[in-house]
Amino acid sequence: MARIVLARHGQASAHAEDYDVLSDLGRQQARLLGSALSALKLREPVVVTGTLKRQIDTAQIIFGANAEGDGEAGSAAEGAGAEVLRDERFNEYDHRRVMADYTPDMKPGEAGRLDRAMALWMADAQSDFPPFMRRVIAAYREFVDRLPEGRDGLIVSSGGCVRGDLRLAHGGQAGGFCRTRSRSAIG
16 A cells, blocks of 8 residues: 655744745755655655745755755655656745735734634635636546555645645645644754
8 A cells, every 4th residue: 555645844934025935944944854764764755845935945955956956855755756747836926915914904913813814715606716626636636646656655745735635635624624733853
């Protein structure tokens, strides 16, 4: 039976001009993820990422290179033989637009703003949340259906997409999609 591993990209550069770049912590997280994946001994993994830089760079670091090509590698690079695909359906929703549309009364950086905006976005029957979820679920199903016999899969995406895929895999409802907080294994 194939194993499918869902991974969120490393931490992005939240306050930088280009949000879509891994922070130093994000690069360290990707290396740690590579080490953890090595222990799983994935069988000739087929890897799919969205088309965002932070997703692609996370996968590159996991499997042995970074965007600068300096060999920054997670241990998963050892004998990985990974095939890497891109699928824009695994790209994240525009969280800045969602916050601007649904919480214009809250200040940038205000505690709880993203959680509130997400809850309102998901509850709005006219929003683009249902199409977003359909897109992610279709990409996940297609990836799983096309995975060659005897190979495992790794999806490196963004938090919203990963939670959507988990929701599908566990038969959950949209309410289970809400943003979760996790503690970094680093520092």
